[in-house]
Amino acid sequence: xxxxxxxxxxxxxxxxxxxxxxxxxxxxxxxxxxxxxxxxxxxxxxxxxxxxxxxxxxxxxxxxxxxxxxxxxxxxxxxxxxxxxxxxxxxxxxxxxxxxxxxxxxxxxxxxxxxxxxxxxxxxxxxxxxxxxxxxxxxxxxxxxxxxxxxxxxxxxxxxxxxxxxxxxxxxxxxxxxxxxxxxxxxxxxxxxxxxxxxxxxxxxxxxxxxxxxxxxxxxxxxxxxxxxxxxxxxxxxxxxxxxxxxxxxxxxxxxxxxxxxxxxxxxxxxxxxxxxxxxxxxxxxxxxxxxxxxxxxxxxxxxxxxxxxxxxxxxxxxxxxxxxxxxxxxxxxxxxxxxxxxxxxxxxxxxxxxxxxxxxxxxxxxxxxxxxxxxxxxxxxx
Amino acid sequence: xxxxxxxxxxxxxxxxxxxxxxxxxxxxxxxxxxxxxxxxxxxxxxxxxxxxxxxxxxxxxxxxxxxxxxxxxxxxxxxxxxxxxxxxxxxxxxxxxxxxxxxxxxxxxxxxxxxxxxxxxxxxxxxxxxxxxxxxxxxxxxxxxxxxxxxxxxxxxxxxxxxxxxxxxxxxxxxxxxxxxxxxxxxxxxxxxxxxxxxxxxxxxxxxxxxxxxxxxxxxxxxxxxxxxxxxxxxxxxxxxxxxxxxxxxxxxxxxxxxxxxxxxxxxxxxxxxxxxxxxxxxxxxxxxxxxxxxxxxxxxxxxxxxxxxxxxxxxxxxxxxxxxxxxxxxxxxxxxxxxxxxxxxxxxxxxxxxxxxxxxxxxxxxxxxxxxxxxxxxxxxx
Numbered sequence: 001x002x003x004x005x006x007x008x009x010x011x012x013x014x015x016x017x018x019x020x021x022x023x024x025x026x027x028x029x030x031x032x033x034x035x036x037x038x039x040x041x042x043x044x045x046x047x048x049x050x051x052x053x054x055x056x057x058x059x060x061x062x063x064x065x066x067x068x069x070x071x072x073x074x075x076x077x078x079x080x081x082x083x084x085x086x087x088x089x090x091x092x093x094x095x096x097x098x099x100x101x102x103x104x105x106x107x108x109x110x111x112x113x114x115x116x117x118x119x120x121x122x123x124x125x126x127x128x129x130x131x132x133x134x135x136x137x138x139x140x141x142x143x144x145x146x147x148x149x150x151x152x153x154x155x156x157x158x159x160x161x162x163x164x165x166x167x168x169x170x171x172x173x174x175x176x177x178x179x180x181x182x183x184x185x186x187x188x189x190x191x192x193x194x195x196x197x198x199x200x201x202x203x204x205x206x207x208x209x210x211x212x213x214x215x216x217x218x219x220x221x222x223x224x225x226x227x228x229x230x231x232x233x234x235x236x237x238x239x240x241x242x243x244x245x246x247x248x249x250x251x252x253x254x255x256x257x258x259x260x261x262x263x264x265x266x267x268x269x270x271x272x273x274x275x276x277x278x279x280x281x282x283x284x285x286x287x288x289x290x291x292x293x294x295x296x297x298x299x300x301x302x303x304x305x306x307x308x309x310x311x312x313x314x315x316x317x318x319x320x321x322x323x324x325x326x327x328x329x330x331x332x333x334x335x336x337x338x339x340x341x342x343x344x345x346x347x348x349x350x351x352x353x354x355x356x357x358x359x360x361x362x363x364x365x366x367x368x369x370x371x372x373x374x375x376x377x378x379x380x381x382x383x
Numbered sequence: 384x385x386x387x388x389x390x391x392x393x394x395x396x397x398x399x400x401x402x403x404x405x406x407x408x409x410x411x412x413x414x415x416x417x418x419x420x421x422x423x424x425x426x427x428x429x430x431x432x433x434x435x436x437x438x439x440x441x442x443x444x445x446x447x448x449x450x451x452x453x454x455x456x457x458x459x460x461x462x463x464x465x466x467x468x469x470x471x472x473x474x475x476x477x478x479x480x481x482x483x484x485x486x487x488x489x490x491x492x493x494x495x496x497x498x499x500x501x502x503x504x505x506x507x508x509x510x511x512x513x514x515x516x517x518x519x520x521x522x523x524x525x526x527x528x529x530x531x532x533x534x535x536x537x538x539x540x541x542x543x544x545x546x547x548x549x550x551x552x553x554x555x556x557x558x559x560x561x562x563x564x565x566x567x568x569x570x571x572x573x574x575x576x577x578x579x580x581x582x583x584x585x586x587x588x589x590x591x592x593x594x595x596x597x598x599x600x601x602x603x604x605x606x607x608x609x610x611x612x613x614x615x616x617x618x619x620x621x622x623x624x625x626x627x628x629x630x631x632x633x634x635x636x637x638x639x640x641x642x643x644x645x646x647x648x649x650x651x652x653x654x655x656x657x658x659x660x661x662x663x664x665x666x667x668x669x670x671x672x673x674x675x676x677x678x679x680x681x682x683x684x685x686x687x688x689x690x691x692x693x694x695x696x697x698x699x700x701x702x703x704x705x706x707x708x709x710x711x712x713x714x715x716x717x718x719x720x721x722x723x724x725x726x727x728x729x730x731x732x733x734x735x736x737x738x739x740x741x742x743x744x745x746x747x748x749x750x751x752x753x754x755x756x757x758x759x760x761x762x763x764x765x766x
Contacts, residue, residue: 010636011634011636012636107638107639110636111636111637111638168612169612170603170606170607171603171606171607171609171610171611171643171645172598172603172606174643174645174646175597175598175606175645175646176598178594178643178645178646178649178650179591179594179595179598179649181638181639182590182591182594182650182653183566183591185639186587186590186591187587188571193639204569204570207565207569208562208565208566208569208591211558211561211565212562212595214558215558215559215562218555220553220554220555220705223553223554223555223558224553224554226554227554228554229552229554229557229679251394251674253393253395253396253493253494253674254494254670255490255663255666255667255669255670256490256564256568259673260554260557260561260673262554262557262558262561263557263558266558266561266562267565270565280638283638283639286638287637287638290642290643291634293612296612322603322705
């Protein structure tokens with residue numbers, strides 16, 4: 001969808017005109033009351049569910065949660081996924097042409113915030129003729145967008161599902177983002193963010209950024225369970241790779257070669273990510289995370305800040321998520337209860353760390369399913 | 384101290400000849416029974432206490448713990464600090480000349496392990512005429528050396544003080560080390576570890592490595608308390624820096640500039656470290672951490688592995704240390720108790736994360752002081 005009227009941004013800048021990529025699933029009912037907006041996190045897009053024709057491996061990033069008969073049932077709900085501005089998966093972003101200069105934006109793409117994304121999503125809904133959402137749903141950074149929807153457009157959101165999220169980043173969260181950004185920005189191939197013209201990609205920095213990210217997505221427990229102190233050679237030997245020497249399982253005593261399986265995993269994840277993710281997008285999205293802080297305008301008082309929200313809420317957190325710990329979700333729950341809002345909260349005892357919000361835990365998916373069933377009943381009960 | 388006989392290493396390589404830098408404090412008694420060896424961690428040296436003449440800011444890294452009248456009282460004990468092989472603070476390391484080639488070692492410096500360091504320390508004690516240590520003491524990686532002393536030279540150690548340490552690294556620990564190493568190794572100025580000849584220093588990588596390290600040394604709580612979400616401009620304005628604009632406390636909306644105070648702190652720490660620390664040393668020391676695993680030769684059974692130890696033990700851990708958590712110290716305590724060893728264990732409720740072992744917590748320093756007092760009494764009670 002192309003938008004020709006400028007979008008004013010929180011920074012004071014604006015985007016003169018821009019595109020938003022989006023996908024929809026299911027049917028909008030006659031009352032236009034069954035729309036659910038799904039917001040994405042760092043490394044995801046508008047492609048939330050299903051596969052593209054002839055591409056059996058193109059499952060959407062939340063395909064286990066969204067689809068016909070799934071917890072968010074597209075036989076009942078009209079689901080909308082929107083790629084956020086500044087991303088590298090279709091919507092206008094740093095690798096597109098700045099209409100003011102005729103050059104690729106690069107590092108000149110304006111800083112966008114969670115609030116800006118929500119405004120852009122709201123404009124898209126206007127065009128689609130959807131005034132009120134049955135629900136907004138998101139995990140992690142997507143949960144921040146969901147929370148922001150209830151504050152920026154309280155009358156347009158009936159239910160908010162805020163999963164594995166937080167009311168803002170802690171100093172430690174910001175610190176991890178900053179190290180990742182420094183790795184990218186100080187990569188000689190970054191060229192101040194104008195690497196497209198140079199024909200380079202700051203892959204070294206992107207790899208480091210992704211490796212750091214991966215560590216924070218997983219719990220210590222699940223890392224020990226999946227990798228522990230297993231040596232790479234031992235794993236290859238188990239897989240009966242004929243090229244593995246008889247020394248399998250012995251230390252190589254090397255500082256630069258892969259020794260442990262966890263190293264192999266992280267290097268692989270870093271390499272893969274550096275092939276497709278845009279460095280400027282990484283900076284923009286991590287900054288949007290850093291800046292999000294609805295209590296900031298209220299002297300840090302989250303209860304005051306959430307007073308504007310009128311939606312009903314489901315919050316879900318995961319016990320081993322140390323990136324966005326249950327404590328942070330409980331802060332939101334408390335602030336909503338201080339405002340006497342309708343809040344359900346599930347704290348799932350899951351071993352998978354932050355990644356748990358993308359995985360299939362039957363207690364988790366069961367809670368989401370039940371919540372959407374109750375939303376459906378309330379829709380049917382409407383005049 | 385120069386050593387002319389080759390030191391065989393665990394890897395199978397050996398160091399033909401080498402120097403060890405060391406310092407001593409206090410007086411060795413006539414019975415040579417009051418010697419205490421203090422082992423250092425990643426970013427430290429043989430200079431454990433005191434200041435150099437005319438250099439009032441040159442305090443040793445454990446100066447709060449070691450000195451006249453301090454918990455480890457140098458009026459009573461003869462304290463020895465040794466710089467480990469591969470370090471960049473005096474002992475033979477990667478920036479020294481390889482006698483076999485006449486060239487700087489660089490990346491060709493052999494991989495050294497905790498066990499190798501202990502062997503080198505034992506040789507130094509031989510030359511000093513010290514057969515038995517009243518105690519070995521160390522925090523973090525220094526605690527690993529302490530534990531290894533009790534296994535490699537059980538008859539030479541009466542007491543072992545293992546502080547904020549672990550019986551091996553977890554997958555997450557190794558993962559953080561690996562990201563830091565990749566940042567260094569992929570820095571174009573690293574040149575495969577032979578950067579000395581090129582006149583370059585891989586400062587970008589060292590900065591990233593140090594920033595990652597710092598995050599893991601601190602607890603989430605203490606980071607929130609010290610930095611929280613404070614903006615750099617607000618901190619500067621509080622310090623009444625005249626160059627700060629009226630926008631102090633407002634977001635700059637920038638992805639590359641310093642916005643939050645935690646970013647400023649981490650960048651400063653990274654810059655400082657990159658000025659003095661050697662990149663090859665960083666690789667070697669983190670690898671020594673990765674490889675340490677006394678239970679490995681016993682099928683992972685730590686109780687079997689620690690059966691060789693005959694020393695008495697004090698273990699100390701800190702509740703908010705997520706790098707070497709109390710759980711890891713308790714594993715050592717349990718394994719020692721399985722062998723019916725004499726073990727004291729203090730789990731200190733401290734907010735400072737892994738860094739706590741270097742800080743002044745009166746409950747912590749009090750425990751160490753009492754332990755050394757009891758060692759002193761046992762020495763005096765000796766024939």
